[in-house]
Amino acid sequence: MTINLEDESKIEIQGTDLPALARKVIEAALDYEGCPYEAEVSLLLTDNAGIRKINREHRNIDRATDVLSFPMLEYDSPSDFSCAEAEACGCFHPDTGELLLGDIIISMEKVREQAKKYRHGEVREFAFLITHSMLHLFGYDHMETGEAKEMEKRQEAILHSLNILRILR
Template sequence: MTLSLEWNDEQDALEIGEPLISLLDGLLKLAAEAEDIDHGEVVLSFVDDEAIRQLNREYRNIDKATDVLSFSMLESGEGEPEIVYEDGGEEDGEEAEGSDEEWDEEVEEYPEPLGDIVISVERAIEQAAEYGHSVEREIGFLFVHGFLHLIGYDHGDEEAERVMFAKQEAVLDKAGLRR
């Protein structure tokens, strides 16, 4: 299983350290296991409200801060160019040159990018206080929420929201991050 979490910190509201990253890495593994995902890379950025507001405006045409944004690499929009890999194969399943063993080594070395998750730490701190739980639990919730969006879940209607939120809570409960 090759599943990795890469992260960067562009905010000053909370010191992001190894305990939180370790927690999020564990949540990633739990959420991925629940969804039968065994490889991929998630890039996580911690930002302030102003940075996430700019991203929200640029990519969603909503000019206000939000708590989490997800940018999936598994979805392709209309008019986007087809991805062509170095070996000449295409993403539609065309066989790559070389042996299965060589291909497995490449996958191990370069995990498939699942996408980017951006969390506003300012918003997470405010929401943790509002909901009466820890900042770690709130960031964990936002991270799992963002991950589920990366792999195709949404909450556009009541049923989809019920399913997505149940999956989030199951992962958080398994990690011991209850409300």
């Protein structure tokens, strides 16, 4: 697995190796969803100004958000990886053969803000946002109530498998 991590934010979570945590969460999501391929994910850590700019440019929404997901695949149904072999769109890296899943962009300022707001730790918030975004990269969405409940169930199962629990502070 390849994670292309770029940190523009320079915001740290004290005592936490963010690249190692990101790798652990991404691997857990891949395993939980049964991805049959080695995969590549790009992860950008930015601040509110950076994510606001990207949100404005790509979604025409002029505000900061916590996380953005840009999947490379279009699934017939979530986590149906058979679409990867059926597509002739170059969804595998030509050198490594890894499945190109897409891009995750996280505002580290929002990680801090939301950890306080939801009264849990920054590690949990960071892991939650990666998990949430990975599910988007697998084709899940939360536009309808049933979809949202399914995503929530999967998010909690992945985080629970890593013993990253929502402990209120």
